[in-house]
Amino acid sequence: MTRAETIPTTPTRERPETPVSTPGRVGESTTRADGVPKVTGEFEYSSDLWMDGMLYGATLRSPHPHANIWSVDTSEAEAVPGIFAVLTHEDVPGRKVCGMEVPDQPVLAWERVRYQGEPIALVAADHPETARRALEKISVEYEVLDPITDAEEAMREDTPKLHLSGNLLRHIHVVHGDVDTAEADVVVEGEYEVGMQDQAFLGPESGLAVPDGRGGVDLYISTQWLHIDRDQVAESLGLEPDQVRLHLSGVGGAFGGREDLSMQIHSCLLALHTGRPVKMMYNREESFYGHVHRHPARMRYEHGATRDGKLVYIKARLVFDGGAYASSSNAVCLNAGTFACGPYDVPNALVDSYMLYTNNPPCGAMRGFGAVQVCFAHEAQMDKLAKALGMDPVELRIKNAIKPGDRFPFGQEVPPPAPVAELLERLKAMPMPEEEDITGRDLRRLPGGVSNVTHGEGVRRGVGYAVGYKNVGFSAGFDDYSTAKVTLSVEGGEPLVRVHTAAAEVGQGIVTLEAQIARTELGVNKIAVLPADTSIDSAGSTSASRQSYVTGAAVKAACEAVREKVFARVREEFGEDPDGLSIEDGNVVAEGHGIVVPLAELLDGEEIGELVKYRHKPTYPLDENGQGDAHVQFAFAAQRAIVEVDEELGLVRVVEVATTQDVGKAMNPQALEGQIEGGIAQGLGLALLEEIQVKEGRIQNASFTDYLLPTILDMPPVKMEILELADPDAPYGLKGVGEPPTIASTPAIVAALRDATGRELNRVPVKPEHIVGISGPTGQPPQPGSRGPAAERA
Amino acid sequence: MEFLQPATWREALEAKSAHHEAVPIFGGTDVMVEMNFDRRRPGYVLDLTRVPEIQVWERENGKFRVGAGVTYTRIITDLKNELPALAMASRTVGSPQIRNRGTVGGNLGTSSPAGDALPPLYASDAEVELASVEGIRRVPVGEFVTGPKRNVLRREELIWGFIIPEAEGPQQYAKIGTRNAMVIAVCSFGLALHPARRKVGTCIGSAAPTPVRAKEAEEFIEGVLAEGDLWETRGAISEAALRRFGEMVEMSARPISDVRGTAEYRRRAVGVLARRTLSWAWAEYRDGR
Structure with missing residues (x-):
């Protein structure tokens, strides 16, 4: 193999310059530093990375969802001019498997492939097209096996095992009170199904690996968590962690889909093998095979209540299809098991949450994971119960709303604030939008939009409500910390604060928030947030709505430590009592008698830097009965959806979504609105459009032509009322905000469709066929009492 | 290349x-x-x-x-x-x-x-x-x-x-897509009234191997219009005739099931589109447009 003569050390098109951000403190809507470049197309995403002499990597993937591999012949590919490397599992020098929770996924498959699209071999070439063509020259001898494509089938004793550990990946069993002796006046049952949603981030998986010439590698990458990637890459490359340095590149959205590795190890393998920088970038089709998806679920529920509408018991059996590898399935299963009953006070509950391996695409993290699926089901059940009782569905929810001091079915005491009833009451009180005359309307305000399918014919209106909740931060005993270094210095005669963390900015705005916190705590206007990389310790994952809380707290604590040092110096030099001191506009100010000293003067060319590691209070794993203080914080949102549906064609226009959400503290109101609207759009997508259709283990619609995301015409205006009830344990009292909107919007929209059509609609996404009543849910309902471990406990 | x-x-x-x-x-x-x-x-x-x-x-x-x-x-x-x-x-x-x-x-x-x-x-x-x-x-x-x-x-x-x-009379086009914009047709329907020739032109999209005209439906509605002297009087087409027209369009469709929709849905939807587009075009004609 050819080696490059010279090895450049950093990409020639580097990451965007460190933004020195504009004014704005905690609680203000500050402008994002990356906002204008993104809108004007100047922002550099990881797919834009470029470096002189770089090679292009490409991945050979299995066309079969399940097969034995008898041989891989790379000789013909190696002979292609312009090819610098062809690698298989034999070339993985370290651990040959990876995975966030369970290392069960081959870096490159050997002996067996377990899903369509599983990586088998890699090539590096001097042109991307050469790389693609070389892939075709690799011959793989397969023995095609029958795929296991149904989670219930996977659970059966006589089904072949996909992994040594068996097909049952996780089972959460929650026993609360005693459902067997609980007596209810009214019982409602239901079966619900959630299809496989995709994160559909717009920036495909991409990155650039640069060998350092000393056996190590720098990887410029889009990810949600640099350090977990770094550890997995180092492990598989057989390197020490400090030989693998990750640098966050421009991330084009994540939503959970970048928690697992995609091309990280692959590009580094190719780079170290060729001694050249190697860029990899998936196209849209490959992206659908290159990351995990939201778990499809089948859920059976039974709710019992008294005649006056008090919940007596809930029984739930949840079956999730985890696909071929573990990814974050363990946490999804835990979340589903713990949130299955909704934010309600339930005296008795029995929940079984099962996670299965199959030969379907691997599923893992996606916004609201575990909670999204069960919320669709438990909210449908609450509506069904309200109907059976003849009660208003919101009244029923308020009557059963959980409150601080109650216990969740998983045993944890509900911490304050938990304003479920208040959110519902305020939501109910929000004014309804004025109803526009149906005739003479602009097509864009009718179901079907510009496609001109109705001028009002068949259109009916419906209203639906839902409330959802989820944990913020990592749970069940995970050491969930973040690290921040804050340095105060003077540059150009002006104080400057540099903030360094490894927190991944994926579009949510943590970079802006870090600057707001530093500005608030240190009274300095000029803040530089340094690029995130692994030269500092971990910030944890940008997921579980946790960065504002955990990294926010770390930055705040580091600022406080710097401030203490400043004040200590002021006491030393000026004899001022630190208690009365503050920093305003770059000056140390004493209460009552003005400026003591400008920071620029006090520092006198020196720097004050503090590194802080922050941990939220500990959580604990669940016991065998699913009991334990598993979660650290809970975030709640309630929503009301108004829809218009064309009953004859099954087409839908969502007219408005109204929401109430408790956020603890609105750190950046505009960014908060963005999170809420974006979350609702993603929930709307799941309600009406977004599904990866899988047939016999094969994806049928790996493109944006047939995987439909909502457009601006599908997305309604959102009315919101934000509650700021401080969480005493969290920095500034804040709560994570990214996920709750996604959780509540799907059930609210489907409830509105049920209200308009009278149909059951127990599967999402709801298709036009279902609305017009041509076909019911596509999934076969599980057969009660007939199958393996489920039958034993159900 | x-x-x-x-x-x-x-x-x-x-x-x-x-x-x-x-x-x-x-x-x-x-x-x-x-x-x-x-x-x-x-x-x-x-x-x-x-x-x-x-x-x-x-x-x-x-x-x-x-x-x-x-x-x-x-x-x-x-x-x-x-x-x-x-x-x-x-x-x-x-x-x-x-x-x-x-x-x-x-x-x-x-x-x-x-x-x-x-x-x-x-x-x-x-x-x-x-x-x-x-x-x-x-x-x-x-x-x-x-x-x-x-x-x-x-x-x-x-x-x-x-x-x-050039259009000799009112024309319509309607298309079903699951999304309200930027979508490939699940099925569609085009209709053109030709008052001078006393003809009605139709075409079903995306519900057969090619776009297809619904010939029988065209003949049927032309018969209804002639029989009732409706081209001259600009009178209303009966609800029953509109429905029958839709049903006949449905019968001309030869749809398949795929990721975008089922055959049965496509068939039914083109019938609805046919009925609605004819009613809109006829309403325009009656208004003298």
């Missing part, structure tokens, strides 16, 4: 004559997708965007002769009154960016049953003009498209454009 870039129509025809395998490209909204997904690796690409002759439309004896390089955006802005169904169909194509690049000529070249521009062409008895260095020929659009993505274009020919009569 060779990239051919003729500056005139004559040069384009000569290039095609010299390289039969050359794939013509104008907006690239179909061709580039296939190439990007690596489903097609043509040896030659024939870029027609520099050819001025096909980027014009003209009036010719009560008909419009529209070049293959006229974009959807121009159809919408230039011809919305003259060719209303085609303009309505053009409005449902993709996004503004796609409409700025995509052309009806390309829709003809691709010959997909889901091509949005095709039903209006069928409903108005349009002809496709095909050219080679040898000369030109005109083929009725219904004979041009022979199957899913198949047509009678010869390997030495290029599509010059199409000839379509």
